[in-house]
Every structure is written in structure tokens, then in C-alpha cells.
Amino acid sequence: MGEMLDLIKKRRSIRRYTDEPVSDEAIRTMLEAAMAAPSADNLQPWEFVVVRDAGLRRQLAQTHPWSRMCAGAPVVFVVCGHESRSSHWVEDTSAATENLLLAAAGLDLGAVWVGVYPDRGAEAHVRKVLGIPEGLRVLCLVPVGHPAESKPPRTQYDPRKVHYDGY
Amino acid sequence: MGEMLDLIKKRRSIRRYTDEPVSDEAIRTMLEAAMAAPSADNLQPWEFVVVRDAGLRRQLAQTHPWSRMCAGAPVVFVVCGHESRSSHWVEDTSAATENLLLAAAGLDLGAVWVGVYPDRGAEAHVRKVLGIPEGLRVLCLVPVGHPAESKPPRTQYDPRKVHYDGY
Numbered sequence: 001m002g003e004m005l006d007l008i009k010k011r012r013s014i015r016r017y018t019d020e021p022v023s024d025e026a027i028r029t030m031l032e033a034a035m036a037a038p039s040a041d042n043l044q045p046w047e048f049v050v051v052r053d054a055g056l057r058r059q060l061a062q063t064h065p066w067s068r069m070c071a072g073a074p075v076v077f078v079v080c081g082h083e084s085r086s087s088h089w090v091e092d093t094s095a096a097t098e099n100l101l102l103a104a105a106g107l108d109l110g111a112v113w114v115g116v117y118p119d120r121g122a123e124a125h126v127r128k129v130l131g132i133p134e135g136l137r138v139l140c141l142v143p144v145g146h147p148a149e150s151k152p153p154r155t156q157y158d159p160r161k162v163h164y165d166g167y
Numbered sequence: 168m169g170e171m172l173d174l175i176k177k178r179r180s181i182r183r184y185t186d187e188p189v190s191d192e193a194i195r196t197m198l199e200a201a202m203a204a205p206s207a208d209n210l211q212p213w214e215f216v217v218v219r220d221a222g223l224r225r226q227l228a229q230t231h232p233w234s235r236m237c238a239g240a241p242v243v244f245v246v247c248g249h250e251s252r253s254s255h256w257v258e259d260t261s262a263a264t265e266n267l268l269l270a271a272a273g274l275d276l277g278a279v280w281v282g283v284y285p286d287r288g289a290e291a292h293v294r295k296v297l298g299i300p301e302g303l304r305v306l307c308l309v310p311v312g313h314p315a316e317s318k319p320p321r322t323q324y325d326p327r328k329v330h331y332d333g334y
Contacts, residue, residue, distance in 0.1 A: 003170050003174070003273070004174050004200075004269060004270055004272070004273025004274075005196055005199060005200055005270060005273065007170070007171050007174075008200045008203045008266050008269065008270065009199075009203050011203070011205075013205055028324075029172055031324060031329055032172060032176075032322040032324045033171075033172055033175045033322070035322050035323050035324045035325060035328070036172075036175045036176050036178070036321065036322040036323065036324075037265065038178075038180055038265075038268065038279075038280050040282050042323075044323055044325070044328075046328060047328050047329075047330065047334070048328060048329050048330065049330045049331075049332075049333065049334055050329060050330070050331050050332070051331075051332055052331070052332060053332045056332055056333070080334075087285060088282055088285075090257050090258060090261070091257060091261040091264075091280075091282065091284070091306070091307070094257070094258040094261030094262055094265070095261055095262070095264065095265040095280075097258075097262070098204060098205075098261070098262040098265040098266060099175050099265065099269075101205065102171060102175065102266075102269070103171055103172060103175065105171070106170070106171025106172065107171075112205075113205050113258075113262075115207050115255055115258065117258070118254060118255075130332075130333050130334050131333050131334050132334045133334065136334070139258070140258070154203065155199040155200070155202050155203040156202050156203065156209075156211055157198060157199045157202045157203075158202060158211070161202070161211075161213060161214050161215060162198055162214075162215050162217060163214065163215065163216045163217070164216075164217050164218075164219070165216075165217070165218055165219060165220045165223055165297075166216065166223070166297050166298050167214070167216055167247075167297050167298050167299045167300065167303070
């Protein structure tokens with residue numbers, strides 16, 4: 001088990017990447033991890049757009065001021081959810097995103113969760129760039145690459161946030 | 168890395184538990200994992216209520232028809248989020264919940280995500296049972312115990328849910 005907690009602590013938000021491509025095998029592994037997430041009633045209301053095209057990544061980098069690193073990452077995952085299929089699409093796609101980030105860390109890749117939801121303007125931009133239809137919501141962008149920065153493992157465990165048998 | 172994907176696939180929704188207690192050390196490990204999750208602007212808008220009292224667990228079991236296993240689990244984690252502190256509290260607490268579930272699987276414990284949000288009636292019940300103040304939202308309940316059922320590892324990878332360079 002030690003490994004599991006170690007890997008969870010190893011996952012940090014990495015925003016700088018080398019030019020080395022991310023392999024098809026690694027992309028497949030990250031998608032398998034994402035789709036191993038739980039979902040309410042097992043509805044699996046997610047869809048994933050894998051963006052490697054440099055022009056598209058440059059456009060995704062302009063989604064908002066915190067999405068710039070999409071231009072420099074060899075691949076950007078765009079995590080989407082079918083709002084009409086599940087009232088739990090945000091939680092389900094968030095669990096899938098966390099699995100994707102953990103799989104990236106396990107592969108010694110760097111990644112970061114770039115939030116889009118619930119910013120409707122940012123979402124409209126991503127939708128236009130990638131041709132995502134109305135009704136399919138955009139949760140986040142996840143740029144991934146070989147890391148050009150490193151951060152130490154950590155938890156931010158805070159005993160003040162733990163309550164026993166009542167708040 | 169193999170380990171990471173294996174552990175992610177090993178996490179299944181386990182709803183039946185033995186009477187064996189869950190150790191304080193295991194509870195701490197699961198909370199460390201939860202609080203190692205990423206959060207928007209690192210605001211960590213989460214709080215966790217750890218419920219071991221049998222009477223309280225029986226009341227949580229009555230939250231809705233899918234929460235009954237709370238009565239039989241030695242411990243139930245209640246994952247909450249400060250809505251006023253972050254517009255991303257649902258995503259952040261969902262990532263924390265997924266980490267908690269993965270840590271449970273890594274410890275050979277069984278657990279399941281019992282959704283509460285966005286059901287306001289269910290949330291009001293949990294709030295009343297545990298004295299959770301208005302403004303602190305309830306994302307989910309996570310009953311955890313030593314498993315009395317087993318399920319094989321799996322991903323639900325579906326290539327139809329993967330799109331390249333556009334939807």
C-alpha cells in the first residue's frame with residue numbers, strides 16, 4: 001500500500017514540459033485510468049478529446065490566463081461530460097480527471113488540471129475550437145508532457161479539517 | 168507505473184463489509200490521500216467528518232435508498248466543501264474523494280462513493296444528523312470497511328469515448 005499513498009503524494013501540478021512527445025501507449029494508459037473511475041449508476045457520462053495538433057493547442061492556450069501551458073504540452077486532454085445523461089456528471093468527470101492525473105504521475109509525466117467549468121465563456125471558447133456540441137459540457141483541460149520542472153511529493157493533510165462523529 | 172494503473176483498476180465499489188474495525192492508521196492514510204488532491208488556486212475547500220458511532224451511521228444509512236450500507240461499515244467518511252470559498256468546490260472535493268477511494272483500495276479495504284450532492288433533501292438530512300452548518304455543502308458519504316465481497320479489477324475503457332484533435 002505504501003506505493004499507493006506515495007504515488008498519490010507524487011502527483012503535483014506540473015506546468016512546464018520538454019519537447020519530447022508523449023507516446024500513444026502512455027495516452028492509452030491515461031485514458032484507461034480515467035475510464036476506471038466510478039460514476040453514479042455506472043453511467044460513465046464522460047468523453048475525452050485528445051489534442052496533439054499544435055495549432056489547436058495554441059488556441060486552447062487562449063481559453064483563459066491560466067491555460068497558457070496548453071501551447072507547450074505535447075498533448076492536451078479535454079475532459080467533457082454529458083449533462084443530460086447524469087446529474088452527477090461533474091463529480092464523475094472530476095474523479096476520471098484525478099485518475100488521469102495520477103496515471104500521468106505514475107508514468108513520470110507532468111500534468112495539471114486546468115479548470116474550465118463552471119466558466120461559460122471559457123467553455124464556449126473550447127467548444128468552438130474543438131467542435132464540441134451544445135449539451136456536452138467541458139470540465140477541464142489537462143496538458144501533459146515530460147516534466148521540465150519538479151516538485152517534491154506532498155499531502156496537505158490538515159487536522160483542523162477532520163471532525164469526528166459530527167462537525 | 169504498472170502498479171499505478173493496477174491500483175486504479177483494483178478500486179471497485181464495495182458495499183458489504185466485515186465487522187473488523189478500520190484502524191486509526193488506515194483512517195489517517197485515507198485522509199492524507201484525500202488532502203493530497205489538487206484544488207483550484209490550492210484553496211483546499213474541503214472538510215471531512217469521520218463517523219464511527221453506530222447510531223449516527225444508522226441515521227446516515229437513511230439518507231436515501233442507496234446509503235443503506237453506511238449502517239454496516241465500521242467507518243463512514245462524509246466529504247464536505249465550502250461553497251463560498253471556491254466555485255470549484257465540487258471538482259476539488261470529488262478529486263479528494265477519488266484519492267480516498269484509491270487509498271482504501273491500496274489498503275485492501277472496500278469503499279463506495281454514495282452521492283449526496285446535488286440532492287438538497289439528502290443533504291439536509293446529513294446536515295441535521297452531523298450538525299453541519301449551512302454553507303458547508305455535503306458532496307458524498309464514503310462507507311469503508313474490510314470487504315465482504317470481491318470484484319475483479321477493471322477499466323471501462325471505451326474507444327468510442329475518445330476523440331482526436333476535435334470532437
